[in-house]
Amino acid sequence: MYHLLTGLYSQFTERPNFNVLTLGINNSGKTAWLDKVRGQVSKTGTRPLQRITPTVGQNVINLPLSSCTLHCWDLGGQASLRSMWTRYLDDAEVLVWAMDANDWLSAADVPPPTAQEKAQLPQEYQQDTGAPSEADSSRRRNEAWSVLGDLRKNKHIASLPFLIIMTKIDKLTPSQVEHFRLSIRDVMERKLSEFSSDEERQQQDGLNGIAESGGVGSGNVGYWSDWHLIVCSAATGEGVSEFIEWLHVRAKLQKR
Numbered sequence: 001m002y003h004l005l006t007g008l009y010s011q012f013t014e015r016p017n018f019n020v021l022t023l024g025i026n027n028s029g030k031t032a033w034l035d036k037v038r039g040q041v042s043k044t045g046t047r048p049l050q051r052i053t054p055t056v057g058q059n060v061i062n063l064p065l066s067s068c069t070l071h072c073w074d075l076g077g078q079a080s081l082r083s084m085w086t087r088y089l090d091d092a093e094v095l096v097w098a099m100d101a102n103d104w105l106s107a108a109d110v111p112p113p114t115a116q117e118k119a120q121l122p123q124e125y126q127q128d129t130g131a132p133s134e135a136d137s138s139r140r141r142n143e144a145w146s147v148l149g150d151l152r153k154n155k156h157i158a159s160l161p162f163l164i165i166m167t168k169i170d171k172l173t174p175s176q177v178e179h180f181r182l183s184i185r186d187v188m189e190r191k192l193s194e195f196s197s198d199e200e201r202q203q204q205d206g207l208n209g210i211a212e213s214g215g216v217g218s219g220n221v222g223y224w225s226d227w228h229l230i231v232c233s234a235a236t237g238e239g240v241s242e243f244i245e246w247l248h249v250r251a252k253l254q255k256r
């Protein structure tokens with residue numbers, strides 16, 4: 001009887017989990033970001049950024065909120081580890097995709113900082129060597145987008161609410177951040193619509209083929225209509241409230 005009652009009690013009092021799958025290529029800032037969010041939600045400290053090492057395997061971060069627990073999976077993003085992601089896809093209820101904002105500056109037409117603006121940055125970002133070269137950034141942008149395109153082929157993933165986090169904005173000057181905020185959403189909108197156009201084309205090709213063969217077609221055109229973008233920093237905590245709020249609303253919609 002005691003066990004029955006305690007079982008019933010915990011069934012009615014336990015907060016349901018909302019599974020947040022956090023992915024992105026290596027060095028995109030997933031672990032540092034989730035550590036910052038955890039630190040702010042639980043009001044405990046965070047690890048110094050220099051002590052965050054590449055993830056080999058997975059981290060699980062539970063963020064208890066009023067109506068649910070955000071159960072965040074943070075998986076290693078190195079190329080050799082990405083095949084492991086497939087094990088988590090089916091149980092995901094939202095996809096968070098991390099990218100380093102510094103890799104997207106030229107794509108968002110953000111001008112380089114003036115010498116005066118640069119002098120206001122923390123010492124370690126003032127040398128030119130601190131910023132990634134355009135060749136590196138371009139390679140990482142293409143890699144991130146191609147990996148995301150592969151993920152989108154999974155129909156369950158493509159049907160989920162989708163949150164892009166643009167990390168490490170503390171490395172930018174205030175005017176760069178302002179510029180970035182103004183233009184990056186349009187850049188992403190355009191990039192995401194390219195996925196839809198490709199899929200539409202494929203669906204159309206499929207339908208043409210079907211018309212000839214008499215079969216039934218399928219496609220995932222129009223997915224990721226519920227998407228959002230947050231610019232954030234694990235160094236300053238910028239974006240933490242927006243991140244929690246956006247996820248909490250999605251969790252409440254799904255769990256009611």
Ligand SMILES: Nc1nc2c(ncn2[C@@H]2O[C@H](COP(=O)(O)OP(=O)(O)OP(=O)(O)O)[C@@H](O)[C@H]2O)c(=O)[nH]1
Nearest residue numbers: 026027028029030031032049054055077168233234
């Ligand atoms: N300045 C600054 N550095 C950051 C920030 N976030 C992460 N970093 C640094 O970037 C490096 C990579 O961050 P991680 O959080 O390990 O990146 P990850 O995406 O988890 O990488 P993998 O685990 O390899 O997939 C770390 O050494 C951090 O010190 C940030 O917001 N600001």
Ligand SMILES: [Mg+2]
Nearest residue numbers: 030031054055
């Ligand atoms: Mg990591």
